[in-house]
Amino acid sequence: SAVISQKPSRDICQRGTSLTIQCQVDSQVTMMFWYRQQPGQSLTLIATANQGSEATYESGFVIDKFPISRPNLTFSTLTVSNMSPEDSSIYLCSTYRESEAFFGQGTRLTVV
């Protein structure tokens, strides 16, 4: 199974600030994914990040708000910019190995 280390596990942030979430995979992977899970909701895909190209964003998510980096095949970051209380959610990164999906532990973000 793939091991994904995600940090921070939680944070409380002031509105208007930005938070960068990091995910480190224990081996090289082609695709990484970022999800948001709002309170009481299921997971919504934010974007797909391939190494060496710009991330592909889902409808309703834009690069200025959620910039993503993918500098190599084992690492990715998601930044939540200019935060508001509506951004309070759990954010999860994910990847595949042999067609099975694996997730980071999640980042619980609270914006006050």
Add this chain to the structure above:
Amino acid sequence: KQEVTQIPAALSVPEGENLVLNCSFTDSAIYNLQWFRQDPGKGLTSLLLIQSSQREQTSGRLNASLDKSSGRSTLYIAASQPGDSATYLCAVISYNNNDMRFGAGTRLTVKP
């Protein structure tokens, strides 16, 4: 765009009962289907992965089936226990998008 639906949204059963959770998807062109468990405030734990060529997978008291042509999967839990209480999520990876789409989940409560 693939859409995944889970029924019921919530389920409460007495300990020892057998139960079935349902998942349906709109696009049958899938790589695989995966069932996850999520405990409150936690990340996702993979339970079972069914490849598109398979019809079912079993792990302990869990059995997942897949009928790709009708766009359906079921998760059968035998002899339920209070420790099974969690939200169960169904997710599919489609040929067209190569990303994972989630259902809204079924929140299961098993009463002692």
